[in-house]
Amino acid sequence: MRRGILAAVAAALMVCLVCTGCASEIAGKALPEGAGGGQPEQRTPKPKDRDLQAVTVALRKLDACGVFDVELAKSRGATTATPLATGPHGCMLAPKPDYSPGDDGIEVQVGVSSDQSSRYRATPVTVGGAKAYESKDYGSSAKRCELVVPVSFTRGIEFKYQSYDDVDTCPVVRQYAEAAVAKLRNPDTITVDTAKRPFAAWDGCVFLTQVLGADANNYTYQPSGTKDEFSGCETRRKEGTGRPSYDPKLEVFYDQVLEKPEGPRQIGGKTVEVKQVGSCVLTWDQADSGTGNKWLATLKFKLTAADCEQGAKLAEQAMRLADQAPPDANAQPQRPLLFAPDENDTGAVGACADFGATGGQADCEPYHETKVPQGTEAIMSASDSDRNLWCAVYADAVKAHFGPELKALTWGEHCFFVEPTHTLSLRMNVDSENVPADYGDRPDLYVERQETQIAGKPAVTFYDKRKSTFDIYLSPWGDLGRRGNLHIGVEALPGRGDDSRNDAQLDPAKAQAGIQAMTDTVQRYFAS
Numbered sequence: 001m002r003r004g005i006l007a008a009v010a011a012a013l014m015v016c017l018v019c020t021g022c023a024s025e026i027a028g029k030a031l032p033e034g035a036g037g038g039q040p041e042q043r044t045p046k047p048k049d050r051d052l053q054a055v056t057v058a059l060r061k062l063d064a065c066g067v068f069d070v071e072l073a074k075s076r077g078a079t080t081a082t083p084l085a086t087g088p089h090g091c092m093l094a095p096k097p098d099y100s101p102g103d104d105g106i107e108v109q110v111g112v113s114s115d116q117s118s119r120y121r122a123t124p125v126t127v128g129g130a131k132a133y134e135s136k137d138y139g140s141s142a143k144r145c146e147l148v149v150p151v152s153f154t155r156g157i158e159f160k161y162q163s164y165d166d167v168d169t170c171p172v173v174r175q176y177a178e179a180a181v182a183k184l185r186n187p188d189t190i191t192v193d194t195a196k197r198p199f200a201a202w203d204g205c206v207f208l209t210q211v212l213g214a215d216a217n218n219y220t221y222q223p224s225g226t227k228d229e230f231s232g233c234e235t236r237r238k239e240g241t242g243r244p245s246y247d248p249k250l251e252v253f254y255d256q257v258l259e260k261p262e263g264p265r266q267i268g269g270k271t272v273e274v275k276q277v278g279s280c281v282l283t284w285d286q287a288d289s290g291t292g293n294k295w296l297a298t299l300k301f302k303l304t305a306a307d308c309e310q311g312a313k314l315a316e317q318a319m320r321l322a323d324q325a326p327p328d329a330n331a332q333p334q335r336p337l338l339f340a341p342d343e344n345d346t347g348a349v350g351a352c353a354d355f356g357a358t359g360g361q362a363d364c365e366p367y368h369e370t371k372v373p374q375g376t377e378a379i380m381s382a383s384d385s386d387r388n389l390w391c392a393v394y395a396d397a398v399k400a401h402f403g404p405e406l407k408a409l410t411w412g413e414h415c416f417f418v419e420p421t422h423t424l425s426l427r428m429n430v431d432s433e434n435v436p437a438d439y440g441d442r443p444d445l446y447v448e449r450q451e452t453q454i455a456g457k458p459a460v461t462f463y464d465k466r467k468s469t470f471d472i473y474l475s476p477w478g479d480l481g482r483r484g485n486l487h488i489g490v491e492a493l494p495g496r497g498d499d500s501r502n503d504a505q506l507d508p509a510k511a512q513a514g515i516q517a518m519t520d521t522v523q524r525y526f527a528s
Helices: 002-015 052-061 070-075 116-121 169-184 204-218 308-321 350-354 376-382 388-402 508-525
Strands: 082-087 090-094 106-113 123-127 130-137 143-150 155-163 219-222 233-237 249-255 264-267 270-277 279-288 298-305 407-411 414-418 424-431 446-454 457-464 469-474 485-492
Touching: 052 106, 052 155, 070 169, 106 169, 116 130, 116 143, 123 143, 123 169, 130 169, 143 169, 155 169, 204 219, 204 233, 204 249, 204 308, 264 308, 270 308, 279 308, 298 308, 350 407, 350 414, 376 388, 388 407, 388 414, 388 424, 388 508, 446 508, 457 508, 469 508, 485 508
Parallel strands: none
Antiparallel strands: 082 090, 082 249, 090 106, 106 155, 123 130, 130 143, 143 155, 219 233, 233 249, 249 298, 264 270, 270 279, 279 298, 407 414, 414 424, 424 485, 446 457, 457 469, 469 485
């Protein structure tokens, strides 16, 4: 029986290293492989990610506090700056040794989730010769800057600084990150002492597979936690394996001692705070953190389960395992750890690297040049069989009116033209099914709808209510009530790296460029 359980756990160990992230950028529907909508005949080979077990082992071995250059802090005038562990895999360069809340300095978290969608939103930068991504939000009372150094397609090392003073935080973060990159090029010199950093031998997801035991294979795993993401983990039950009211979740971090727990209960020889509100949340002090700071004095576990009976069993198992070594402790770590500036760190190929649709990478394909048939009838008939045709029809007009920096790709039922700054996106269609007159007729969503003529063909144009998107739906047949349309959507995007910008207004000149592109396209391909 034990052999069967161990086999299940070993399999789950590999499952837990596979995670996903998502961010909503473009509304649409990606078609499944082999579905209709003109799937491309060619597929560009995609690079493989680094072995995630090797990456995980490498990240666990890093001393988060060891990446800081204290001498740099002193040279900047912070003579009392002190590295202070905030969790097993997190650290802060506190401005003084007797840290208290409100004294926050530069922070680092090892092993944060970071994938193509999050890197799409950030500004790519080179730090110490390594690839990195920078984001800031200076729009509120605080000025926050984050810089992530990727170590795989889905993991990174994050540096963060937030100040309520009038400080340009990003240059500060970049300076510390550059000093850290020099150390990360030789990661074996900054290995964590697990005897002095409780729980640093583990990451949260591998740990949770061990806690769940034989049930571990029924879940997928994602690092999670506001204070130390890599030390925590959330799960999602796989389809077809049943679903409890709440999937297990674990947070592990350093915190104050739990002096007056609510609903206290003795579990595994420890006093556990137990709260039942829908799910059951169990919180306890596992061990002394070794920081010597009262605000970060204890290794805190926070476990969420479907009910308190299940939670108590999982908590007791977690207490037993916390001081043990992970089953893959001796696996080979990833080397090298960093990416070169020109190295693919997302798995996205060609123009797809600049495409930000939720879950879009699986279906995203760079445009493959194809010949456009002659005549409206031939083009509209062929549009159902090859979505590359949708790009081909508009390619020259886009280059002429929007510039050569926009590159084409196909995704779902659309052709997109995208560019590296992520401030503009074009969405194109050659659609044999839908009636152009049906578009833009909802005043709660769209404004300035007009029926007009473009290159002698009837068309409908309109903006969305935010005036960030301008759409043109034109009838190649000369009848807005007939099935079949040509579509150009011009959308202004907020760009990269500034989290305070959530949307953008479209420059009217870009809308006019869309009309000019449609004019050229109709005159060239749909005059007859």
